[in-house]
Amino acid sequence: MAGSLQGKVAFITGAARGQGRSHAVRLAREGADVIAVDICAQMGSVDYPMATEADLAETARQVEALDRRVVTRVADVRDRAQLATAVDAGVAELGRLDVVVANAGISPLGASHGSRAWFDAVTVDLVGVITTVEVAFDHLSAGASIICTGSMAAMMGGVGSGGGGGAGYAFAKREVARFVHDLAAELAPQSIRVNAVHPGNIDTPMLQNEMMYKMFRPDLENPTRADAEPGFASMHKMPVTTLDANDISEAVLFLASDASRYVTGLQLKVEAGALLGMSTSGAPG
Numbered sequence: 001m002a003g004s005l006q007g008k009v010a011f012i013t014g015a016a017r018g019q020g021r022s023h024a025v026r027l028a029r030e031g032a033d034v035i036a037v038d039i040c041a042q043m044g045s046v047d048y049p050m051a052t053e054a055d056l057a058e059t060a061r062q063v064e065a066l067d068r069r070v071v072t073r074v075a076d077v078r079d080r081a082q083l084a085t086a087v088d089a090g091v092a093e094l095g096r097l098d099v100v101v102a103n104a105g106i107s108p109l110g111a112s113h114g115s116r117a118w119f120d121a122v123t124v125d126l127v128g129v130i131t132t133v134e135v136a137f138d139h140l141s142a143g144a145s146i147i148c149t150g151s152m153a154a155m156m157g158g159v160g161s162g163g164g165g166g167a168g169y170a171f172a173k174r175e176v177a178r179f180v181h182d183l184a185a186e187l188a189p190q191s192i193r194v195n196a197v198h199p200g201n202i203d204t205p206m207l208q209n210e211m212m213y214k215m216f217r218p219d220l221e222n223p224t225r226a227d228a229e230p231g232f233a234s235m236h237k238m239p240v241t242t243l244d245a246n247d248i249s250e251a252v253l254f255l256a257s258d259a260s261r262y263v264t265g266l267q268l269k270v271e272a273g274a275l276l277g278m279s280t281s282g283a284p285g
């Protein structure tokens, strides 16, 4: 049976692991071919291990195991030339572009990098998202779907009040929401849709690392995952500690497919109710 993305091509950033890999595999299972991009390198202000080329190769292996084609490129979303070269190469090989998933992100919350971490969060999590969409734009036509990854942090009052990377992350994600809202209005007459997904606490290496455990349990010397988990859970109103990457991929699939063909400008929260009852004033609806 043909999948809902049969014959389509998706460009996904941050695709080496975590949610990006999950999106690549989920969309491939629905028939999409994939252009998978990742920096595959460490950034100085990020105090947890970032993805490797071996991770990106594993994503490719999983997509190919579904009998789909994949083009992988190592590229930094902060580097427009690298990113444009990557998407152009992918389109040249796969023939078209229908879906853009601007997912790459960092969470440089460690205390030691100060305002450098603020700028790194903003250049990757906001400017990188805009650049991803911009380099892809000339390949898109009516029916295309753009999906940008925000965060529940985008709409949570108080997040980032400690300054540095946390403040940069919150600013970047808030502005991703606004970018999606305004770009959706810009591209609607061309029948190109633009939507955001805002994840809760997701079980990926961005959350499951010692730096994050320390953020959640600053009272402990060497906190473990078990020490941090009650904190992860307490942010969700539904009784769940972390969501699976695939929970976000299902939302991405809906937004990528024609099942949502008249949905644009949506801020789709997949956060187990974390934001319910919170003031999200100023966030685009």
Ligand SMILES: NC(=O)c1ccc[n+]([C@@H]2O[C@H](COP(=O)([O-])OP(=O)(O)OC[C@H]3O[C@@H](n4cnc5c(N)ncnc54)[C@H](O)[C@@H]3O)[C@@H](O)[C@H]2O)c1
Residues within 6 Å of the ligand: 013, 014, 015, 016, 017, 018, 019, 020, 037, 038, 039, 040, 041, 050, 051, 052, 075, 076, 077, 078, 103, 104, 105, 106, 107, 124, 125, 128, 149, 150, 151, 152, 198, 199, 200, 201, 202, 203, 204, 205, 206, 207
């Ligand atoms: N994990 C969570 O709890 C959570 C919650 C809300 C939002 N998010 C967002 O979800 C998205 C995916 O994160 P994840 O949870 O899969 O984390 P992750 O760290 O497992 O994956 C992020 C990927 O992006 C890549 N990347 C980082 N900087 C890049 C750059 N400059 N250029 C290209 N690639 C780069 C990394 O190498 C990595 O493979 C991010 O935008 C993140 O902010 C995550």
